[in-house]
Amino acid sequence: MIDPNTLSLPDNAPLFTRLRVALQCLQVLKQDPGNPICGPLLNTCLDLNVYESLAQQLQRSEEGRRLLSERPSLQGKALDLTALERLPEGSLGHEFARYFRDNKISPFETTFEIKNHIDFIGKRYRETHDLLHVLTGYATDVVGEMELQAYVLGNLGIHTAKLILLFGTFGQIKERQPGVGLSEYMRRLRAAYLRGRASSQFLGFWFEHHWETPVATLSARLCAPAERMN
Known part of the structure; x- marks a missing residue:
């Protein structure tokens, strides 16, 4: 069994090295799907170029540069779910906390070391997964999870989403x-993909500043309308 603590990706790693580390991560994740090191590391191996492009996009705005500089966290240890659930019903904070309670899950946690903008974007991408369920309305069942992956593929072009x-x-x-x-x-995946393409890029959004904002307001701001289901 590979020790995940021994795995790392050197700076400016060539494609062969990234694929080798990705395969090692997959071996770990096969036995431990929720591994907090190999999950983010696998994403970085597969999506390094995408993350670099996203970092360049964020650098073009003051808000994006501040996000990269301050590196806020949406991990469990940074969230007070009890306080968030006390916010008004329908607000992002309240619905986010209720999402974890209703699904009997906990917020994402990782010990993956954040050394640069690329690492931060990989972590931020994983941290926003549950928020996207709340904003898009996609369920947490198998089909809903695939719809969200299709949405992310359309919105960010994440290669990991293609694999999933x-x-x-x-x-x-x-x-x-x-x-x-x-x-x-297949129709639902296509609709989700096109919705993601038509939506605002979500990764640079400061969700932490909008806990009291209604979900409906944020969804209208960030997400294109969902296709009506017959």
Whole structure:
């Protein structure tokens, strides 16, 4: 068994090195899917170029530069879910806290060392996953998770999302999730992808400054309208 604490990605790592480390991360994640080191490290290996591009985009605005400089955290230890749940019903903070309670899960935590902008963006991307469920309305079941991955692919071009969608679609074909046929499944993924492309780029948004803002207001600001389901 590979010790995840021994894995790291050198600065300016070539493609071969990134693929080698990615394969090592996959070996760990196969046995420990929630590993807090190998999850972010795998994302960085596969999406280094995407993260570099996103960092350059953030550098073009004052808000983005401040985000990269201050590196705020949405990890569990930085969140007071009890206080957030006391905020008005419908507010981002209240609905975010209720999301964790209703799904019986805890906020993301990682011990992955943040050494540069690329590491921060990888961590920020993972931290915003649960917030995106709240804002987009995509469920946390298998199909909802795939819809969110398609949305992220359209919005950010994340390669990891492509990989998840590929394996998720194979699983859908093999296992046939009840209630959703393959054609409906593919239609929903396409709709989510196009919605992500039409939406504002979310990664540079200061969610921490909007806990009291209604989810409906933020969703209208950041997300294109969802396709109406017949």
